[in-house]
Amino acid sequence: MTEHAHAMSMSERADELEEEKMHEMERILSRSTFSYLADGKQEMDVGADLLKKNPGKHFLMGADPRLPPMPEKPTLVDYFRHRFASTAHLLQSAAHALKTGQPEKVVMACLVHDIAIVSFIRCDHGYWGAQMIEPYVDEEISWAVRTHQALRFFPDESVGYGYPDLYKTLFGLDYQPEDYIVDEYQRARKHKWYMTSRLICVNDIYAFDPNMKVNLDDFVDIIGRNFKQPKEGLGFDSSPSAHMWRTILWPSRFL
């Protein structure tokens, strides 16, 4: 390590490494402003600055060579295998629903209930996840995914669901859901599909076993029956959420 490197803070060093890596690439990668915000920085990549730092290069406008390649017409299963950072929790909750004889719609809802977290974004993940799948699944499934965002904070003794102990550890004893979550819960309570969403929460708490292995292959048929895979490929079908899938496909694309 040079003296110069010693004098730098860890984050400056990380930035420099990132820049060195970028110089090895044929194209200029860019980061979304959101990823800076999540680092606590109100910053953005500026095209002209990046061009100056990378003379003679152009911006990446497609697949990121650092990520696993995806087929030209990707399916939901391809995203599971090559984009989702972890699938164990989704698979375990779906497996629990299947094993306990719950309806196939519930199994499918469990399988995708946290896809926003594993592929995209944490905050308000139920809402994002519902939007991602809405064009491709039965309305009941996307409704249930959206609403589990709120329901998981409220007990329902009729199905043996108490406020999860895990949440006390995760959020602290004093955490109170915000008003928009409370309102969502109250609306959902009266909804005809309430129980579908509630069952996501029930299966959720059985799905954090670090040693349990569930194979995605066991769910390919269920996905086939419950997810309308677009023939153009998921992301290229001009549905209202196709752009979300494309962004997960090409997260470092300039525009």
Ligand SMILES: [Fe+2]
């Ligand atoms: Fe969730």
Ligand SMILES: [Fe+2]
């Ligand atoms: Fe979950």
